[in-house]
Amino acid sequence: MGEFDSIRPYRDDEVSAVLARLTSDPTLLGLLTRFRFPRLAGPLGWLLRPLVAFRLRRECAGIDCVAKLQDKVEPYVDRTIEKATDGVTYSGLEQIPAGKACLYIANHRDIVMDPAFVNYALYHTQHPTVRIAIGDNLLQKPFVGDLMRLNKSFIVPRSISNRREKLAAFQQLSAYINHSICSDHESVWIAQAEGRAKDGNDRTDPAILKMFHMSRKEQPFSEVIGQLHVIPVAISYEYDPCDLAKARELSIRASTGSYEKAVGEDDASIALGITGYKGRVHLHFGSEMGGEFADARQLASAIDQVILTHYRLFPVHYLAYAQWDNQDPEIQVPPLVELFPVDELRRAEGEWQRRLDKCPAEHRPSLILQYANPVRSHYRSKAGLPL
DSSP: OOTTTTTSOOOGGGHHHHHHHHTTOHHHHHHHHHHHOTTTHHHHHHHHHHHHHHHHHHHHTTOOSHHHHHHHHHHHHHHHHHHHOSOEEEEOGGGSOTTOOOEEEEOOSOTTHHHHHHHHHHHTTTOOOOEEEEEGGGOOSHHHHHHHHHTTEEEEOOSOOOHHHHHHHHHHHHHHHHHHHHTSOOOEEEESSSSOOTTSOOOOOHHHHHHHHHTTTTSOHHHHHHHHTEEEEEEEESSOTTHHHHHHHHHHHHHHSOOOOOTTHHHHHHHHHHHSOOOOEEEEEOOOOOSOOSSHHHHHHHHHHHHHHSOOOOHHHHHHHHHOTTOOTTSOOOOGGGTSOHHHHHHHHHHHHHHHHHSOGGGHHHHHHHHHHHHHHHHHHHTTOOO
16 A cells, blocks of 8 residues: 555546446435436436436546546536636736646635636646645545545545544645655645635634645755745635525634534535535635745745735625724725726625525624625735734
C-alpha cells in the first residue's frame, strides 16, 4: 500500500474498476432512481433500478481516465450552474503562473460549489483543474467517497478525536499536499478554514497554513510556502441558497451555546447548495503570494487582505448592512444609488425582502449578519484597517 493510498484521489488506472463498482452500488442506484423518477421509484423501484443501472453503464462506457470523466461530467456541471445562477464571472486568471502547480486557498461558503466554481473557471480558461480537499465527515456513504475521489478529491481528517492519531493524519495530509504540488505537479484547492463561514466573516486559519509546513519542518516556513505557489481565491455569491439554514444554526448557537446537526443535514446542505438559486457568482484569483513570511499568522493576514479586498459585493450586501445593528464607525460605505442602477436595486430589494419574510423573526439578525459582514470586511481591508 502506498503512503497516500488512504486519502489520495483515484489514479487513471483505477477509474474503470471504481466506475464498475459505482454502477452496481444499490444505494447510489436507489438515489438516482428516486431523483429521476420521484413518483414511480417507490412502487416500481425494483423495475426501474436495472434500467437506471443500464443507462449509467452506457454513460460510463469508454471512460478510462480522470480527464475523460471530467470531460463527460462538464456539460452536466455547466447546465447545473446555468440553472442555479445568473452567470459566473472571474478575474485574475492571467496572474496564475504558467506551467506551475499551485495551492489555491479560498474563502469557504458552500461545501461542493466552492471548488466546483474554481474548477469551472480553470477548465473554461484552459488551466489544469485542481485536486480538492474534502472532509471525511462528508463521506459517510462509500459511493460518495468513490465519486469524490474520482473527481480528484482527497480526504482531510475531521472525524478523528484521538490527539496522536489526528497529529499523524495531518502529518500525512501535509506530506500529500506537498507531494501533489512539488512531485506530481498537480494543483490543490483547500478552504481557508475548517467549515463554512456561516456568518459571512471570511478569515484564514493560521493552523491550516502551519499544516502545510508540518512535513517539511527542516526547511524555513517561507521557503516551503514559496514552493507551493499559494494563490488566494475570493468567491462571491450574490445569494446563498443555504442562508436560512445557516441563520437558524447561528441563532441556536447564540442562544444555547451549541448546535447538534440532524441526521442527513450535511446531505441536505450539499443538495441545496448545488441546486439552489445563487444569483450572480464572481471569482477573483489573486497573484502568487510572494515575499518573506515569518510565520503562518503573517501569511494568513496577507491572504485575507487579498480575498477581502477582491470580494465582490452585490446590492443585497449593502441592503443587509444598512439594516445591521453593528455598523462600523471607522469605515465609509458609499450610498447604494452611487454604486448600482435603479432597476438592479429594485430587483435586489424584492429578493432580499422575500428572504427576510421567509426567515423567522428570531433568526433574522443572523441572516442580516451573513450578508452584512462582507461589507465591513471589504471596506476595512481596502482602508488598511485591522481586520
